[in-house]
Amino acid sequence: MKLNEEEQSILAGQQGRVPQLALQHQIAVGDFFGAADFVPVSQAHIMADTESLGQAGVIWLEKLGEITEGQRQVRIPTITDPRGTDFAKASVLKQDGWMLDLEQRAIDAFVKLGVSMTDTCINYQTIAAPTRGEHVAFGDTGVVIYSNSVCGARSNFEGGPSALAAGLTGRTPRYGFHLDSQRMATLRIQVDWTPQTLNDWGALGGVIGRLSANYWTVPVVEGLEGAPTSDQLKHFGAAMASFGSSALYHLVGITPEAYRIEDVNGHKLPVSHRVGEAEVKALQTAYAVTDEIDVVVFSAPQLSLYELREIAKLCDGKQFIKPMLAVTSPQVKPDADRMGFTARIEAAGGQVLSGMCFYQSYAREMADANGWKRLATNSAKLVNILGGYGYVPMLASMQRCIDAAVTGKLK
Numbered sequence: 001m002k003l004n005e006e007e008q009s010i011l012a013g014q015q016g017r018v019p020q021l022a023l024q025h026q027i028a029v030g031d032f033f034g035a036a037d038f039v040p041v042s043q044a045h046i047m048a049d050t051e052s053l054g055q056a057g058v059i060w061l062e063k064l065g066e067i068t069e070g071q072r073q074v075r076i077p078t079i080t081d082p083r084g085t086d087f088a089k090a091s092v093l094k095q096d097g098w099m100l101d102l103e104q105r106a107i108d109a110f111v112k113l114g115v116s117m118t119d120t121c122i123n124y125q126t127i128a129a130p131t132r133g134e135h136v137a138f139g140d141t142g143v144v145i146y147s148n149s150v151c152g153a154r155s156n157f158e159g160g161p162s163a164l165a166a167g168l169t170g171r172t173p174r175y176g177f178h179l180d181s182q183r184m185a186t187l188r189i190q191v192d193w194t195p196q197t198l199n200d201w202g203a204l205g206g207v208i209g210r211l212s213a214n215y216w217t218v219p220v221v222e223g224l225e226g227a228p229t230s231d232q233l234k235h236f237g238a239a240m241a242s243f244g245s246s247a248l249y250h251l252v253g254i255t256p257e258a259y260r261i262e263d264v265n266g267h268k269l270p271v272s273h274r275v276g277e278a279e280v281k282a283l284q285t286a287y288a289v290t291d292e293i294d295v296v297v298f299s300a301p302q303l304s305l306y307e308l309r310e311i312a313k314l315c316d317g318k319q320f321i322k323p324m325l326a327v328t329s330p331q332v333k334p335d336a337d338r339m340g341f342t343a344r345i346e347a348a349g350g351q352v353l354s355g356m357c358f359y360q361s362y363a364r365e366m367a368d369a370n371g372w373k374r375l376a377t378n379s380a381k382l383v384n385i386l387g388g389y390g391y392v393p394m395l396a397s398m399q400r401c402i403d404a405a406v407t408g409k410l411k
Contacts, residue, residue: 001030001173002037010169016070018113022165029162030173039135039174044078044167045123046115047139048160049360050102051084057160058106065112071168073114078167079127080110081140082302082327082357083119089353094369099362115167119355120329122302124151125230127331132256135178137166141247142238142301142381148248150233152256154178157215157247176216177248183257185220185250187212188269193277194225197397198307201228202235202380203283204275209244211273220250220258220266227254231304238301239380284395287383288410293394295372296405299327299358300382305335307398308352312341314402320349323370324405330355350405358382363389376401376410 003011011027013020030038050058064072084103085095107117118127121140124147130136132152138144139158147153156176158166166172176182189208195201212219219240228236228251240246250258250266258264298311303326311326326345328336333354336342342352359382367373367390374392377383378401383393394410404410 001027001035007038007171016072017067018064018070018072019168021064022168025161025165026169026171026173030175033173033175035173035175037174038171039178040170041135041137041166041172042076043128043130043136043138044074044076044158044163045081045136045138045140045143046078046160046163046167047081048106048110049082049084049357050099050106051360051362052160053106055102058102058109061106061109065109074167075170076167077116077128078114078164079116079118079120079123081119081121081143082360083107083355084361086353086356089351092351093361093366095362095366113164113168118330120302120331121357122234122304122329125234125304126329135172137163137172139163141241142234144247145237145241145249146234148177149237149250149255182216183218183248183264185218185264185266185269187217187219188266188271189219189221190271190274191221191223191276192274193280195232195280197378198231198235199284199378199380199395199397200280201232202239202378203280203395205236205239206243206283206380206384207275207279208249209240209242209246212240212244212246215245215247217244217246218248218250218264219246220252220261220264220269222252222261224251224254231307234301235380239384242381242384283380287393287395289392289394290374291409291411292374293322293376293404293408293410294374295322295370296324296376296401297327297358297382298377298379298398298401299325300379300385302357303328303332305332308332308336308341308345309339310398311402312344314399315345315348315350318348318402318406320405322405322408324348324350324402325353325358326350327353327356327358359385359389363391367391376404
């Protein structure tokens with residue numbers, strides 16, 4: 001890779017051992033993907049839950065934090081994805097002490113490196129939404145696809161070490177979705193039905209994700225009516241990224257780079273697939289294998305203030321016989337408390353958790369400890385993931401999930 005003067009200085013160790021290690025890692029990544037050089041980035045977002053890090057990953061972070069010579073702190077705003085627990089609710093989840101100890105060690109190490117512990121996968125709704133053309137180094141797949149598609153920013157899926165390296169050097173290898181050529185449409189899809197509920201938007205994202213089925217495929221979608229909300233596009237993109245590894249999509253007349261289909265060269269493509277209500281409902285029906293449920297979870301992505309408001313409204317006058325978990329960010333939780341949403345949800349027997357994500361918080365161990373197997377949710381991303389953790393996940397509307405927590409049955 002071609003290095004400028006500052007990058008040569010970093011690589012030579014003149015700015016300290018930590019940025020030197022980071023740049024060495026980034027050069028290896030850049031060489032693998034054929035990057036010609038680096039592009040400066042303005043923000044980094046790190047996936048680093050302790051279930052994924054493990055003991056070895058935490059020890060590696062701690063060793064970085066112990067290096068005292070030279071620059072060892074991040075040089076651009078660098079934030080974190082959800083953690084592996086909500087310390088205030090760990091006993092409710094029946095998480096073991098070793099999980100909390102490992103989590104605290106990881107947090108301490110990140111703080112030494114100057115990382116801001118935001119613990120959120122909805123930073124684009126709560127902290128600093130990136131702008132069109134802004135180059136960033138983001139982790140979580142839902143964060144990347146929303147930032148690329150809805151905000152018009154530019155990021156690849158950055159693994160945890162790569163996102164931290166970007167924070168430490170302020171740059172990332174210039175390849176993939178940082179390039180104009182990679183952002184053109186490669187798959188043209190006609191949609192004949194516009195969803196309304198969040199589970200339907202997520203299921204539509206899942207259907208298109210399966211049709212794309214490749215990180216480098218960029219779908220352009222025609223036919224949606226009206227302007228989707230931020231929460232609808234949050235569920236749509238998160239599911240598409242989960243089912244199809246997609247990092248970027250365009251909605252004609254809606255997302256910023258596709259004001260016209262010609263803007264992303266979509267007019268040169270034949271319509272490859274038509275998607276309607278039947279395909280969206282079929283995806284959801286495939287998960288409806290039983291009506292008995294053990295737990296209801298609203299998570300992945302974390303909930304916005306308005307999703308919590310809707311849940312609180314549905315909880316009024318209800319009493320749950322099954323656990324109901326609603327997971328949000330540390331930025332949203334205080335507002336939910338202040339506005340009374342948390343109290344209304346917990347009066348019905350639910351729990352509002354903060355700063356974690358259900359599937360990144362030792363989901364298998366929580367299932368064993370609590371006897372949870374049959375899980376209802378309105379998140380298409382979550383149902384796609386949880387089968388791998390031994391759950392029987394079922395996808396339904398927010399209303400049906402709340403009713404299931406009351407009766408124990410998903411009707």
